[in-house]
Amino acid sequence: MNHDEDSKVGEDELSLSEFLVPDTTEIKEIKSIYENEYEYSEYLSEIEISIAEYYYNYNRKLTDKDVIKALKNIKLNRDKQISFFEKALEKKIVKSLVEPLEENLLFDHEFTLVIDYVLWVIDNRSWIEDKQAYVKWITYVLGFFSEEEEKKYERQFKRFARKMGISGAQVDMLLMKKEMADDFFDEEDIFGESLLEVLDPDEIFSEERTADDLETGFFLMNDDEKFDFLLDKGPDYVELVQDYVTELAEKEEFEKIQDFYKKFNEKNKNFFPLHFIVGSAYLNNDPALAISYFEKTLKATEDSEEFPPEMREELKRYMDILTKLLLEEATEKVEEKVVESKKSKRSRKSGKKASKNNSKSEKV
Known part of the structure; x- marks a missing residue:
């Protein structure tokens, strides 16, 4: 041993x-x-x-x-x-x-x-x-968690928390984001009274907080009310717009996404976050359409100080990758059709030969 x-x-x-x-x-x-x-x-x-x-x-x-x-x-x-x-x-x-x-x-x-x-x-x-x-x-x-797992967890947590009447600020506290995560074992931040009060279910679900918080009230609305609310307040609640569009995409309600996109743009010209949000919603369903929305994002942010140059470059690289994948996919489909066409011709020729041979046999 x-x-x-x-x-x-x-x-x-x-x-x-x-x-x-x-x-x-x-x-x-x-x-x-x-x-x-x-x-x-x-x-x-x-x-x-x-x-x-x-x-x-x-x-x-x-x-x-x-x-x-x-x-x-x-x-x-x-x-x-x-x-x-x-x-x-x-x-x-x-x-x-x-x-x-x-x-x-x-x-x-x-x-x-x-x-x-x-x-x-x-x-x-x-x-x-x-x-x-x-x-x-x-x-x-x-x-x-990996970066992807972390984002997925945050989306799910936020969606559920807001439905239960918790504001965005409280959600961040519950997730212990930003400086709280950096000072995980700081006496005042992680174990202090302020956080524990936020975690108190009685306070989380208090009617007073729900009534005063538009962000919370959003999840108490029906679909039509959400639609109208975001048309009016969307620029102030970008995260809610993203949640709403993502939810529609998950339910494959793309016609409703298009309706919302059209009416929102009529009311809020050049609101570039929506182009990007809708583009992201179409990534799995229609990559080509997603690219077109990303292109609109780039165009809308050409003179915007709110969209950093490095983000523009990152988006361009992302679009290039998608375009390359689409071209490869299209090439593969063309090649498959050529192969199928050749097989079909060979099959027809074989059929004709077999038919001629059968005719000769019958004559004999």
Whole structure:
């Protein structure tokens, strides 16, 4: 047995309770680590990183319930050796906690409060109708998703959140975007009272917020009301325009997209974001048409300071790639037709020969 194997066996014989200090009367009186999360961030981060990494790299079917069961089992059996834990996620979380506990011992009661806090965070996302609400969120926040996966998650999250009456600013807070993501373990930002208040479902669904927020009210409208609202307010709500057009494309309601595009342009001349949004909506359905809308985007932004030169160049490169793909596709179709035509001619010739041979046989 080599050194690595010895080390692995030795680690598996450890238990978390070996690093937990017996509680004092004062420690037992602590009810929660809420508002003191920063003091326990090294343990919280190990748990959440383990969950996100396990979901992203090993098991995309992992649900919030699976995580809850794992955490409860770890809490209940913290006195057991690591080898006791058979499930991969449980073992991963337990092993990740050994090093921080070795460096900074915790009271036993504090450890249970750390686990309870993560369980509370999971429950705090139960308002999202997804069995993987927490799992996907923490994977997104910790930056495990690819750029494409991240954008997809944001689109889905925003669409659902707005339907539930959450404003754009609150959505950004819930997603922990921008500077909040950069300072993930900053005491005031990530674990501070302001964020936790935003995460309170009672506040999220308050009627007062919904009534005062046009962006929220949009998702309470029927299709005709959305159409009229965006014709009037679209330039101020570009993201809603994008969501609306994307949703129509997903339902393959391209005639409605054309109707909206025509009427919107009549009312809002040279609004280049719409050209780009509609072009993106047609990418899978009609690439050639998509290119035409991208060309309109470029033309509309020739003298616009709002559209940076580097974005124009990027769009041009994108259009060149699409054009090349379309040409290749067209060439392949022409070649296929030529081959089919030749096969058809050969087939007809063979048929004529067979017919002549049959005639000769009959005469004989």
